Amino acid sequence: MKYHPSGAPSSFVGAVVVSVVCVVLSAAPTLTQPLKTSQENGARADRTDVVVFGATPAGVTAAVAAARAGQRVRLLEPGIKVGGMVSGGLSNTDTGPRGPEVISGLAGEFFSRVRKIEQARGVCIKNCESSYFFEPHVAEQVFEDMIREAGVALERSVQLLKVEKQGATITRLITSRGDVRASVFIDASYEGDLMALAGVQYQIGREPRRMTAANDPVALALHEDHAGVQGFLLPLGIHVDPYRMPGNAASGTIAFIEPRPERMPETGDGDSRVMAYTYRLCVTDDPANRIPFSRPENYTASDFEVHARLAAAAAPKVDIVRSMFNPSPVVLSRDPRYFKYDLNSTLNLSTDLNADDLNQAYVEAPQARREQIQRTYRRFIQGLLYAWQTDRRFGALNERVSRFGYCADEFKDDGGWPHQFYVRVGRRMIGEYVMNENDVMRNGRREPIRDAIALGTYALAAHAHRYLAAPVEWPDGVRRDAVVLEGTVIGPRLPDDEPYPISYRAITPRETDAQNLLNPVTLSATNIAYSSIRMEPTFMMLGEAAGTAAALSVASNVSVQALDYTSLRQRLTGNGLRLAR
Numbered sequence: 375m376k377y378h379p380s381g382a383p384s385s386f387v388g389a390v391v392v393s394v395v396c397v398v399l400s401a402a403p404t405l406t407q408p409l410k411t412s413q414e415n416g417a418r419a420d421r422t423d424v425v426v427f428g429a430t431p432a433g434v435t436a437a438v439a440a441a442r443a444g445q446r447v448r449l450l451e452p453g454i455k456v457g458g459m460v461s462g463g464l465s466n467t468d469t470g471p472r473g474p475e476v477i478s479g480l481a482g483e484f485f486s487r488v489r490k491i492e493q494a495r496g497v498c499i500k501n502c503e504s505s506y507f508f509e510p511h512v513a514e515q516v517f518e519d520m521i522r523e524a525g526v527a528l529e530r531s532v533q534l535l536k537v538e539k540q541g542a543t544i545t546r547l548i549t550s551r552g553d554v555r556a557s558v559f560i561d562a563s564y565e566g567d568l569m570a571l572a573g574v575q576y577q578i579g580r581e582p583r584r585m586t587a588a589n590d591p592v593a594l595a596l597h598e599d600h601a602g603v604q605g606f607l608l609p610l611g612i613h614v615d616p617y618r619m620p621g622n623a624a625s626g627t628i629a630f631i632e633p634r635p636e637r638m639p640e641t642g643d644g645d646s647r648v649m650a651y652t653y654r655l656c657v658t659d660d661p662a663n664r665i666p667f668s669r670p671e672n673y674t675a676s677d678f679e680v681h682a683r684l685a686a687a688a689a690p691k692v693d694i695v696r697s698m699f700n701p702s703p704v705v706l707s708r709d710p711r712y713f714k715y716d717l718n719s720t721l722n723l724s725t726d727l728n729a730d731d732l733n734q735a736y737v738e739a740p741q742a743r744r745e746q747i748q749r750t751y752r753r754f755i756q757g758l759l760y761a762w763q764t765d766r767r768f769g770a771l772n773e774r775v776s777r778f779g780y781c782a783d784e785f786k787d788d789g790g791w792p793h794q795f796y797v798r799v800g801r802r803m804i805g806e807y808v809m810n811e812n813d814v815m816r817n818g819r820r821e822p823i824r825d826a827i828a829l830g831t832y833a834l835a836a837h838a839h840r841y842l843a844a845p846v847e848w849p850d851g852v853r854r855d856a857v858v859l860e861g862t863v864i865g866p867r868l869p870d871d872e873p874y875p876i877s878y879r880a881i882t883p884r885e886t887d888a889q890n891l892l893n894p895v896t897l898s899a900t901n902i903a904y905s906s907i908r909m910e911p912t913f914m915m916l917g918e919a920a921g922t923a924a925a926l927s928v929a930s931n932v933s934v935q936a937l938d939y940t941s942l943r944q945r946l947t948g949n950g951l952r953l954a955r
Contacts, residue, residue, distance in 0.1 A: 423446045427547075428562040429449055429450075430895060435917035438524040439480060439949075448529065457514050459564075463716065464796070473911060475873075475952075484517070488516050491516070531550075537572045543889055565800050565896070566893070578646055579647055582602045597819070598902050609722045610692050612684055623843075629674075649838065655717040660714075673757050680723060681768075733747075736800070805898030815874075827946065830873060830875075841857060843858075885935045918951060
């Protein structure tokens with residue numbers, strides 16, 4: 375696990391201005407269209423009460439909440455689109471079994487507005503009154519409307535260059551569009567760049583599983599049953615040789631499979647790895663609205679050797695179509711015989727990608743390298759879709775995938791390709807309170823959280839953290855290397871599917887780090903706890919809490935840590951946010 379103490383991250387090039395100035399690691403995606411306007415809602419003021427960095431769903435709800443509370447708010451977005459993953463392809467919402475009971479406040483308002491639009495369009499495939507499925511462009515429209523109606527000053531294509539502090543107080547952001555001052559700042563980015571540049575402590579990777587005595591309540595409160603490295607899994611339970619020349623380790627591993635390490639990691643070990651990244655695609659089987667999956671530039675068939683070997687070995691024992699390519703229908707297409715789908719990676723070998731120089735390096739990389747990594751993922755997924763159609767080793771996938779394509783009426787400025795790269799987890803702040811697995815599972819090992827600002831609703835859910843060669847026993851009884859997946863955690867479900875409270879202290883840095891910063895996305899949580907918290911509706915509720923807390927902090931002229939929780943709770947519940955079951 376990488377630990378970054380207070381101060382500039384090691385990969386940043388820093389310069390001291392007042393007390394802290396750091397050079398950017400911007401979160402901007404590659405821009406495919408020139409910026410039309412950098413500032414849309416009102417002229418830039420010399421002073422803003424609240425600045426929100428990142429127009430993710432949490433960033434939008436944070437900005438809207440602060441503006442509705444009467445503060446002057448500026449929302450800075452590194453890219454050109456608002457809505458993050460929710461308008462960027464994730465249209466089959468992760469709610470958890472009892473999520474619909476507690477998704478409330480601005481998050482509830484967002485989904486209600488989306489439903490009304492989809493109902494008017496007549497495209498719902500389930501009861502519109504309770505649906506959490508929608509089209510990306512509709513989500514973007516609703517986010518834009520909420521920002522405009524609240525009077526939030528939105529600026530796009532804003533690169534964060536430096537952060538200035540006086541002691542533990544952030545005083546100014548220096549951006550590619552000029553300097554921005556405010557009383558309170560909110561980092562709503564998926565990468566946590568503002569937090570990092572402000573010198574706030576954070577970590578990347580997996581905490582080790584602590585072995586504790588059952589009679590030690592202090593140690594037991596920190597013990598997490600599912601922390602650290604997980605057991606190795608054969609993809610689909612199938613043995614796949616990992617080497618270019620099967621059985622010959624000297625020939626090297628096939629693409630994207632790590633060589634067998636000198637020391638095999640053990641279950642519960644800690645490390646610096648994060649789960650797989652990807653893009654969530656909006657695809658369709660409607661011939662009238664379909665852009666066919668085509669061969670990308672620099673297509674290399676060997677990049678998909680592990681997928682092809684798995685498919686060939688699995689058939690006919692396993693339904694390889696559902697196991698690799700399993701789009702989820704979200705709405706009816708223009709022609710109601712067809713659908714629009716959310717295409718996510720399955721938990722086996724699919725559109726996810728893990729590699730030391732890709733997702734494992736992404737968050738700490740300079741912006742130019744981040745954009746290269748994004749392009750690599752794009753080429754990989756486009757190439758995989760093409761291989762699934764054309765490589766005969768994929769069998770029934772050929773015909774199945776050939777029926778699909780990108781939606782011509784989504785992401786029209788980039789040929790149907792979504793604008794948001796799916797960073798499932800990156801930095802995680804070390805804040806006033808670190809949420810852990812025991813908080814999520816409410817198993818009695820920790821004291822109950824009494825300063826809830828939102829309810830989490832999803833089970834533990836982590837995708838693979840690595841693909842590697844490892845020795846396993848094969849069907850012939852011989853122990854030799856095979857491809858294994860490591861890091862997947864699906865479940866256990868929350869006890870009785872009961873939502874759990876998330877602490878206000880988890881979105882506040884330590885007071886010695888920053889007294890006027892709130893962080894609802896890369897918040898303070900262990901890796902395994904974050905795997906549950908990381909769902910977009912939860913982020914949206916945390917964003918509303920952050921925006922409301924920022925407004926109260928400005929109004930009462932106190933640090934975010936000194937804010938009266940009772941007042942915050944009253945304001946949140948008064949605005950319709952559910953904080954208790």
